[in-house]
Amino acid sequence: MIKKRGKKAVLVIEDDAESRNFMARVLELEGYQVLQADNSEQGIAVARENHLALVLLDLQLPGHDGGVVLVEVRNTPSLSTIPVIVITASAAALQRERALGMGATEYLVKPLSAASLREAVARILSRQRGSWNEVKEGTYSGSG
Amino acid sequence: MNTRKLEILIIDSDVTLHSELQACLEAEGYGTTLAGSGQAAIGLCQDKSFGVAVIDSSLPDISGVKLVQKLEKLSPQTEYIVTTGAASLKNAVESVRHRNIIAYETKPIKMEQLRSLIAQVAERKRTEEALQKSEIRYRNLVENTAAGVAILDPEGNLVYANNALCQMTGYDEEELLGRSIASLLHPEDRDKVMPVFRQMLTRREAKLNLEFRVVHKKGHTVYLSSSPSALRYRDSIAGLSAIIIDVTERKLMEEALQASERNFHNSLDNSPLGIRVVTSNGEAIYANQAMLDIYGYQSLEELKAVPVVKRYTPESYAEFLERRERRQKGQYVPTDYEVSILRKDGEVRHLQVFRKEVLWNGEPQYQVIYRDITEQKQAQNLLKTISENSPIGVYIVQDGKFQYVNPRFQESTGYSEEELLGTESLSYIFPGDRDTVRVNAILMLQGKLPYPYEYRLISKSGEVRWVMETVAPVQYRGRRATLGNYMDITQRKWIEKKVIEYEELNKLKSDLLSVVSHELRTPLTTIKGYSTMIIDYNRRLSSDEIKKSLQSIDSATDRLSELVDRLLDMSRLEAGLLRLDRTATSLTRLIKQAAREAQIRFPGDKITVNISQRLPRVMIDTRRIQEVLDNLLDNACKYSGEDARVEITGRRMCQELLISVTNQGMGIPPEELGRVFDRMYRVEQRLRPGKDGLGLGLALCRGLVEAHGGRIWMESKEGKWARCSFTLPLPGKGHDKEARKKGSTRH
Helix, strand or coil: CCCCCCCCCEEEEEEHHHHHHHHHHHHCCCCCCEEECCHHHHHHHHHCCCCEEEEEEEEECCCCCCCHHHHHHHHHHCCCCCHHHHHHCCCCCCHHHHHCCCCCCEEEEEECCCCHHHHHHHHHHHHHHHHHHHHHHHHHHHCC | CCCCCCCCEEEEECCCHHHHHHHHHHHCEEEEEEEHHHHHHHHHHHHHCCCEEECCCCCCEEEEEHHHHHHHHCCCCCCEEEEEEECCHHHHHHHHCCCCCCEEEEECCHHHHHHHHHHHHHHHHHHHHHHHHHHHHHHHHHHHCCCCEEECCCCCCEEEEEEHHHHHHHCCCHHHHHCCCHHHHHHHHHHHHHHHHHHHHCCCCCCCCCEEECCCCCCCEEEEEEEEEEEEEEEEEEEEEEEEEHHHHHHHHHHHHHHHHHHHHHHHCCCCEEEEEEEEEECCEEECCCHHHHHCCCCCHHHHCCCCHHHHHHHHHHHHHHHHHHHHHCCCCCCCEEEEECCCCEEEEEEEEEEEEEEEECEEEEEEEECCCHHHHHHHHHHHHHHCCCCCCEEECCCCEEEECCCCHHHHHCCCHHHHHCCCCHEEEEEHHHHHHHHHHHHHHHCCCCCEEEEEECCCCCCEEEEEEEEEEEEECCCEEEEEEECHHHHHHHHHHHHHHHHHHHHHHHHHHHHHHHHHHHHHHHHHHHHHHHHHHHHHCCCHHHHHHHHHHHHHHHHHHHHHHHHHHCCCCCCCCCCCEEECCCCCHHHHHHHHHHHHHCCEEEEEEEEEECCCCCCCCCCHHHHHHHHHHHHHCCEEECCEEEEEEEEEECEEEEEEEEEEECCCCCHHHCCCCCCCCCCCCCCCCCCCCCCHHHHHHHHHHEEEEEEEEEEEEEEEEEEEEEECCCCCCCHHHHHHHHHCCCC
């Protein structure tokens, strides 16, 4: 996959096309490189193949639950430090606890505004910068 | 009689006399031997025994008397006749001192006299010999008889005991002789027996059958019986003789017999059962204590003094009279029966009676045994009362058939006792539950099932009644049977079902909330996202992009609106508030239109319409049935594979129209077929992302179809196809009434 230098890659995993398009468009407008997946398996595959800065994950996915992606990311050494923002239609505290317990970095509830999405992504990426750079260096030298 | 010939020895120096005597005596038949001198005579006597010796007193070598003295030692049996030439007093006196000298004859011997003397001797000898033989015989008899023989001296010591007595007592003859009879007697018998002996010694009485015990040498007791008599000698009593018989065996048998008789009487006397012996006339000749206790009388006489009529209850007395009459006529009367008696104190008691013929003191009589079963009867009555009034169904089954059913059982099955008794118990059980009941009942009878089991009964009116049952093994009329008791839990089951339904409803509500929140949030996310994006990035978006975003917002708004409508319809249906706006409608047209529209929504699928004949018009709310058709077609397309073939058919079936929508595809698992019409049911796999809708679709269809008085169902072969069909009633029957009923009774 060809990458634009200097652009951070964000993966959006969401089954609803409209919702996915909206998130992808906002993030593109914010200057990120956006990758998309509409189910868990595809999401995991894309995450493994690309050097990601962040994952946006809808927990309610067809087939496997979005939790599978979260667990997979956290259990894969090369992916484990990638921040994951979980997006769900449920504001229930239980869902939130479950997501954070499984290793989600942030938890957002639908419906999302462009601003809340933008701000959450920016906040996390700035917080993660230090550790991110180190990983970035190592991964780059490895992939050639 | 073979008496030996009397041998006579003649001792005389006178040879002439010899010959004369010899000739004379041999003529008489005696044997004679001659001796010329005393010495010769002594020599002869050493070899031979002579009956009589005739001795000359003046022998040359020895005097007659002296010779007698010598010969006496050799032959004590011999008797002597002394002859002498000159009679002298001296010789005569000497002769007399010898007992064996029987005569003293002076010479010349008078032959006649001698012959007479010897004849006397011969006669006496014969007699003695005969006596001796007889005595030996007696002695042998006494010695060898089976009876014991004893002779006691006046002091009570044994002076004679025969073999049999030795054997009886275990002592040998030496040990017995000289021994005091008292020392042999059993200590307990001494004081009884000894005075009898003493009395006999003084009064000469004979005693018949005196029985006493003797202690055997080995220590055990021997029972003897004797008839002792006094021994008289010269008018005084010289002792006692007794013939003794060992009666030990007889005594032991007698004792055993007596003990057995005592036991028999004891057992009658002490029996806990009342026992009476009556004659064939009905007269009581014996009654034991238990019998008297049952009746409350002190004695048999007191009992007999009370007339029979006063000893029975009136009913029981009538039965008594009948029994008596039958007996008198020789007719059959059962040997056991029950009676109700009146005690002396007036209390009524119930007795079980057994009557049989017995020998009583040698006479055939009737032994009547009474068992007081009052308490048992009362317990039975108590159980009966409990059973008759119990809210529990109680029954007894033997060989698979009802033998007893209580009123509650009759009530819950709707059958009467007459209808139930003798019929197969399993036939009243709901057919699908019979095997379960059989297995559970066997397990419980074996003690392997500790808790009640539940099953369904079919009542006479065909109603299904749920019961909870336990069974136990019992004896009924002497044979194994099963006692069952059950509780009718139909009401409880109904409530349980309601509770489960309520719980399901609750779960559905929370499911509904979660699904609604998800389904509502998805279009909301689109609306919120695109609208904020347009606001925030207004200048950086092309007008084309803005238009597309606004279109997305528009369609999301439509979805939201549709969802809200469905939710409202559902609520109305549930509340029975849905109003149907019925008009006469051609279903053919409606179906074709729905198929056309679905084809537009799912351009990739092939939808075919198959209507076999022209369908009659039906009175329906067109918009609602169209909704149903849209839903079914959408579902069929959504759950098909890519390029699916979906077919919709319509035809008339009797008084209904039947519409089916069939699709090829994954189908529905059999266990889920019944649930697809539940409000929140949605097949888990959602193969076409974005096409899934609210789970309300099929539930709404059911509600709408039922509101029209129709039915709806799903068939499927998993992995191949699924078919959803529904019916609509044709005009003619009161469909409005039907619709209302369905709407209000559905759970």
